Amino acid sequence: MTHPGEPHRDDLSGRLNWLRAGVLGANDGIVSTAGLVVGVAGATTDRTAILAAGVAGLVAGSLSMAGGEYVSVSTQRDTEKAALKLEERELREMPEEEEQELAGIYRDKGLSEELAARVARELTEQDALRAHAEAELQIDPDNLTSPWQAAWASLASFAVGALIPLVAIVLPPTGWRVWACAVAVLVGLVLTGVISARLGSSRVGRAVRRNVVVGSLTMIVTYYVGLLFGVTMG
Numbered sequence: 766m767t768h769p770g771e772p773h774r775d776d777l778s779g780r781l782n783w784l785r786a787g788v789l790g791a792n793d794g795i796v797s798t799a800g801l802v803v804g805v806a807g808a809t810t811d812r813t814a815i816l817a818a819g820v821a822g823l824v825a826g827s828l829s830m831a832g833g834e835y836v837s838v839s840t841q842r843d844t845e846k847a848a849l850k851l852e853e854r855e856l857r858e859m860p861e862e863e864e865q866e867l868a869g870i871y872r873d874k875g876l877s878e879e880l881a882a883r884v885a886r887e888l889t890e891q892d893a894l895r896a897h898a899e900a901e902l903q904i905d906p907d908n909l910t911s912p913w914q915a916a917w918a919s920l921a922s923f924a925v926g927a928l929i930p931l932v933a934i935v936l937p938p939t940g941w942r943v944w945a946c947a948v949a950v951l952v953g954l955v956l957t958g959v960i961s962a963r964l965g966s967s968r969v970g971r972a973v974r975r976n977v978v979v980g981s982l983t984m985i986v987t988y989y990v991g992l993l994f995g996v997t998m999g
């Protein structure tokens with residue numbers, strides 16, 4: 766029973782999953798776009814070239830994240846739908862065994878023989894498929910993740926993350942570009958590190974340090990690759 770104003774546990778964990786996916790997408794957007802624009806800035810001082818590379822990276826990254834998410838959530842959804850269909854058939858063809866199976870699950874969870882049988886009885890009378898989906902398959906049949914929603918969410922979060930290094934590198938004058946971008950990226954990575962540590966209830970310091978080290982290494986490597994390329998080609 767859900768009381769008004771009190772979030773259902775599944776809704777809450779669902780929302781946390783979305784938030785976590787969003788933070789990860791933003792993090793990817795920050796790091797990969799930072800690597801790209803810093804690398805190009807190592808090779809050239811041409812603002813248009815840096816901007817073009819950054820925008821292309823933003824678009825390509827967002828689309829590829831969205832596509833990947835769409836495929837993975839669709840696959841998961843197909844698997845869940847197939848499992849529900851099978852369950853539906855089993856309930857139709859052997860309702861007795863299915864009710865016993867449900868009672869068995871509650872017995873294994875620690876309920877007494879009679880109570881487990883009664884729980885199974887009442888749940889079966891209410892909504893047998895839902896009862897089996899939740900107890901056996903751990904899925905909510907009315908709330909399967911939408912592939913499109915997941916795709917949009919990763920597209921948007923990657924794009925938001927990508928904007929941070931992109932804006933920071935094209936706005937300042939030439940000499941300041943790479944430093945301004947590095948500072949903006951580090952601030953962004955500290956933020957996503959703090960949020961993801963909070964969400965996963967892990968140690969904030971460690972998550973932030975890891976995030977910042979990975980981001981910095983990416984920028985340093987691509988900058989020197991770009992520099993080398995600019996020197997040999999230019």
Ligand SMILES: [Zn+2]
Pocket residue numbers: 852855863866897901
């Ligand atoms: Zn079943």
